[in-house]
Amino acid sequence: MGVSYNDFVIRFANVNGSGSASANGMFAKALFRMGIPVATRNIFPSNIQGLPTWYEVRVNERGYLGRRDGVDIMVAMNAETLVEDVASIKPGGYLLYDNSKPLAKILRRDDIIEIGMPISTMLLPEFVDAKQRSLFKNITYLGALSALLNIDFEVITGMVATQYKGKDALIAPNIHALELGRKYAYEYMVAPLPIQVKRSDKVGHRIMVDGNTAAGLGCVYGGATVCAWYPITPSTSVAEAFELHANRLRIESGTEERKFAIIQAEDELAAIGVVIGAAWNGARSFTATSGPGLSLMSEFLGLAYFAEIPAVLWDIQRAGPSTGMPTRTQQSDVMAAAYASHGDTKHPLLFPATAKECFDFAALALDLADRLQTPIIVLSDLELGMNDNLSEPFEWDDNRKYDRGKVLNAQDLDNTEVFGRYLDVDGDGIGYRTYPGTHPEKGAFFTRGTSRDEFAAYTESPEAYEHNMQRLLRKWHTASTLVPAAEISQQDNSQQGNKVGILYFGTTALPMPEALDLLVEEGIQLDTCRLRSFPFGEEVRTFMESHELVFVVEQNRDGQMRKLLINEGEYNPQDLISITYYAGLSISAEFIKGEVLEYYQANKKLPRLTQVQS
Amino acid sequence: MTFVAKPKAHHPRLPLNEIGLTRRDYEGSVSTLCAGCGHDSVSAAIVQACAELSIPPHRFAKVSGIGCSSKTPSYFLNKSHGFNSVHGRMPSVITGANLANRDLHCIGVSGDGDSASIGMGQFAHIVRRRINMLYIVDNNGTYGLTKGQFSATSDKGSTSKKGAPNLYEPIDLASMALQIGASFVARSFSGDKSQLVPLLKAALHHKGMAFIDVVSPCVAFNNHDGSTKSYEYIRKYGQNVVNADFIAEHEEITADYQPGTVEDINMPDGTILRMYKLDENYDPHDRVGALNYVQRRKEQGEIVTGLLYVDPDAIDCHDILRTVAQPLNEMGELELCPGNSALASINESYR
């Protein structure tokens, strides 16, 4: 049997709260440091301790980062899930398990290779403390894996040294546990396995980071000074990352005082309220939440839309409806975010797909919010937000200036003859605003959620109301020219009449290169459009109109993005084919391929490369 | 309401304050509330207090929720920005405003519906957060704009205009504020500016959360016999314990008072808070005692007014957060952005 390198999926089945995360993380990080592209997925329960949790690492030399079905190596450390864990192994795959107790008969499979290791038994004499024993189990299997997969042991030990820097007492036992496992593997197992890793250069200069951390850091760089939030999975780490980074990067030298304020609010309503209050008073501010929080914030979002106050909201989507599956990923807040609140309300949305984009969009969203004087909602998701993944490194142009939008200072006001907060002076639908306390005589206005005229005076005049609503539409059009354009790739096959495209956004982009490659193998070549924002720009219209058929791939049941496209673009619904995955894991390349193929088989007239060529 | 604009003309000998302005320079637009609404008197008291303090009239941030009370920020301090937000959420919005610019004077106006029902949570939490602000509740025990339903501060047994009794226990916001940790708690009455104006001045100078529950009768729906929030009732059963007065830094301290009944407190900003104790046994520095007193009196149907509690050395949210002295909203790239060089080590930490 030949040896394969750098191409497998390994899954760790653990019990939540058993300390497996650090060992599993070290595993992924070790491969990453060997230059091998890895994608990690933490599949965890809405629970703190005791329920099953999985950690999955896809190792792929070609750089496919999407989730792949089927497990090549199962590290089964949770008795509770053993049945399904064994079942999930691909034929020919491996099961690494603690054989301190024998594997039940019914779990035995002929088509997989069992690698038993009496971890618990081994550790009994080594560690007296039961809790330590449980913890070092994880390190021990990591040691074994280093042997089985041929991982550079120095990389792992190096990581232990870094991780426990300052807690030196912990380094030796960790190394000891690692060596126990490694030694056992070499002595009692066929190590390395035919599935192996080897050093690579495919990672390049990329970093490995989760999207929420990137978002938090991006908010620091983008100049956010006020963050208000309410804990909710999977968004919490955005605020935490902001605080973490700000605590290092935003401290005034000398006084050690903080150039930011972070408030853990009493609920999401308060969180967005604080953000709106701060932005109204001229501070860049943001909050992070997830679906239930978005629902709660809707009233305030409507206020900010109508009263035209900047706000940045990160929605790290999870599986709904209602509480849904709080620790599973989905892209099911598209509609709720786009039209959050009652009345004719709509909000610009940004759809980051990578950690780097989270960083970039964090700063961009703050600019856009100020420029457009409206809430900007960044739709990330659990998949992107909470999993370490490869990303381009963060960059900042030191010449970049924050776009604070149309704000008049005292001097501007002195030179302004007529100030009307909602006067469309420039024809772009955006009025000039002032911060409270700017000028003793001019520029003060009253902000309200009720209808008002161009001078911010309350009115119920039908004309004034309509006039205002129309201006908001003009502003909406302006927004479509300012938000990041979709990424479009057209195959050079114009003469072949390829008129089928595929459209996707956010984390659906992760499995897409692989899915497209798989489809080419089937003779199907698709033009692609990765949406990065809403409202949709002209480039999206051109893409939609130049393709007879567009697959819209997304991770929700109802094809919300497809509906949003139809709703806003007035496209023919028959031309938009929905591909939806919404089970809570992230969508896979195989799934996309399967859905596209199925459609092609049902609609045989669609062009294929093979047909065209023949 | 009236659609006749209030004439700009003012009394030719209206006193000027220290920055050369009259009280009229602190006014807002003409109220659209019912004629005789207590809330308008509260607005007038705010106008007077701010003028007497000689704070530039554009250096306030006025925030409110929804309801009759929340309309009032339009009716004072026209030169300041105002924000009429959503029902019950004034506390969060003003929290943000205060975080953004700690130099502005924050005035939050709310009502009993706004603060004691839909906004109960936000009320409690802004008190906990110790936002440096003046929090006023125009408390009339009724829902005015929806025409006379009982509110959560309406006393059990008090009657609606049609005579139906309220069946539920009332929420006493002043007691709540005392219990949750407000560092300045007072209660007053819209019809008694001699008490209210000095309280407002002291509250505006107090650092931290200053809460004033102002009984402010609703002439349209809650000023009848059977109401415990009517002009007549509060005049009859209001019991003033401590009158406050505010003495600016440079004002001369006069000593025309009975020793033992007056206490001067030196405030951190150099001003003096003078307290006239009308009930000698009352100690406005004793939070628990104050709570007890207010509740005991309430059992007897009395409404304790005046400065109920003050902690002159209180800290505010910015102290807790250790934020810089410069207002956050004044900072730009220079102060806020760490720059590309800092990213090198950050990127490295993710390798």
Added chain:
Amino acid sequence: MQPTDIQNPSYFHKVVDCQWACPAHTPVPEYIRLIAQERYSEAYMLNWDSNVFPGILGRTCDRPCEPACRRVRTEETPVAICRLKRVAADNKGDISRFMPRVPQQKNGKRIALLGAGPASLAVARDLLPLGYEVHVYDKDAKGGGMMRSQIPAFRLPVGVLDEEVDRILDMGVVTHFGEEITSMKAMLDQEYDAYFIGTGAPRGRELELPGREQVADQIHIGIDWLASVAFEHIDKIEGKVIVMGGGNTAMDCCRTSLRLGAESVTVVVRSAFEVMKASEWEKEDAMREGIPIINNRPPKEFVHENGKLKGVLFGCVKPVEEDGRLKYVPTGEPDVFIEADHILMAIGQDNHCPWIERDLGLQFDKWDCPVLDDVTLQSTHPKVFFGGDSAFGPENIIQASAHAHQAAISIHLLCQHKDLKKDRPPQGVNLLSTKMGMHEWAYDSEHDPSVRNIVPLVEQKAALANVKVEVELGFDTLLGAQEAQRCLNCDVQTVFSEKLCIECDACVDICPMDCITFVGNAEEPKLRLKLTAPAETTDQDLYVSTDLLTGRVMVKDEDVCLHCGLCAERCPTNAWDMQRSVVHIPQLGSFAE
């Protein structure tokens, strides 16, 4: 303080400052509202009723109402009341239907009115509708008295004068014009039932200085000279003219001279500019026409050469205040010589009744003024009454009208054998609510902050070319309407009902002028100090309520109330109401009654 008795007719009358200041108590705010409503005829009649000569007064009145106007206290410039009166006169329609009917059947009483000036004419107007037979005597051939002889046509066109004089004469006056009365005894012998003497103050004062006699031909008494111009005996004046004096006659003399061809005209006044007797606007008019006014120059000598006037030598003084009075002391500067070919002397006028024999029981005081009862205007001769300038010395037309009304009442009572004092009809006041609905009042309550409108003038060259060209064009109806809006409607009163007040402070909070205070009562001087805004204008009353529920009283300082009605609009219980106060000034033959 004691609670205010608002039923006292004087209380609210005093609040209507203009009406209170007007000798004839013209209901100014009411007629201004009528002008605003374009009801010019009614506005005219309201004036005619009380001051008898709206068209004339609309041009020439001394306007005691204007300095009294509340606007002077609230924002400096008064409403242009006088010019609004002219708007009513200029734009009125046919008013004959409003005229009082004069009975054909007379009541048998004959009344003699001596002099055909404003006082006598006004008495005639009051008495005729009651059936009196009225005889008017005057030395001139036409009625009008000083209005005709002393007021130049460029201020008062003859047509306007004739119209209002004839309106009264046409009511059935028996005229004896062109007949100079030389003996009061002879008049009394005619056994009229009563006599009214309205012969004015016809004697211009003289100035006896060195040279006076030598140049008598070139020195003219101002009022006589003006009369000669009015009656077209004089139509030019040549060379350099000095007008001596600082009153309105001086102003009329200098401006007339300019129009009659004087080479130059200079007004020289003994006193300081500020204390000149001429009305502000008359001084302004003269100066606008380029006439220099030289002050603090007492004349010393008429300088002449062989009987021909060369000019006048003036001393130089300066005013010094001493014991609250101005005294003039020499400055030490050399005397000033001003060239002149003619001198117009306008330094005052005196009563002059040489035709009244002093043995008729009619007493005169040391200033040669008749001894009169100042209410009834009855002289020491029971049948003889005085009015106008002949009563208490030179005043003005509006004062003459006021005298006339009182004299007419006295004459009527006399003829009815009633007591002239005890039976005099009392003043009264009616209060009428102006509330029409929510935010709706029967008057325009909104305060208009506009500044006083400027009256348009004839182009100056044209004005100076002809003594008969009226200088002021008057407000047109548009300007009139604008100016009318400036009126504060001081006759619409803030009336307070203690019983209804719940002491909610709404009125205190809304009052733009800080007029209202709820406070513990005290004596007036102390109370004035306790109010929200200082109540320093002590001649304006405080309106004090009875004790309220809290033991306080409502105190309203009437001083600068704009009568905007916001207190009443904001009052939840109607404890405040805006009520129009109609003051009843007793008057005979009033069409309004």
